[in-house]
Amino acid sequence: MRMLWDRHPELPYVAHAPWPIVMRGDNFDWEGSVNLVDDWLRTRVGPRWVEWTWGWATFSMYDLNWRFCTVNFNRASNCSLFLLQFGCDIDDNQYN
Numbered sequence: 001m002r003m004l005w006d007r008h009p010e011l012p013y014v015a016h017a018p019w020p021i022v023m024r025g026d027n028f029d030w031e032g033s034v035n036l037v038d039d040w041l042r043t044r045v046g047p048r049w050v051e052w053t054w055g056w057a058t059f060s061m062y063d064l065n066w067r068f069c070t071v072n073f074n075r076a077s078n079c080s081l082f083l084l085q086f087g088c089d090i091d092d093n094q095y096n
Contacts, residue, residue: 011053011072013079017086019069037069040085045078052078 022032038048045051055070069086073079 011074013073013076014055014070015073015079015082015087016055016068016070017083018067020086037071037086041071041082044081044085045073050074052082 019033020036022029022036024032041052042048051074053072055072071079071082073082
C-alpha cells in the first residue's frame with residue numbers, strides 16, 4: 001500500500017488537479033488513478049521527496065477535496081507541467 005501524504009519536506013509550489021478517471025470494467029479504479037499520477041510524476045518530474053510530494057489536501061474529506069489530487073513541487077516549472085497534464089475541468093476528464 002502506498003502512503004500518499006508526505007509530511008516532510010514542505011515544498012513551495014502547490015497544485016490541485018482532478019484525479020484522472022481510470023476504469024476497471026464498470027468501476028472507478030482508485031488505485032489505478034493514484035498509480036497513473038504517481039508514475040507520471042516519477043517519470044516526468046523526478047524523484048519523490050526531492051522534486052515533489054503528495055499534499056495534505058489530497059486526503060481531506062472536506063469540501064469535496066477527495067476529488068482533487070494535491071501535489072507539492074520543488075520547482076514552479078514542474079507545477080505548471082503537472083497542471084497542463086492533469087488540470088482539465090473535473091467534468092471533462094480528458095487525460096491524454
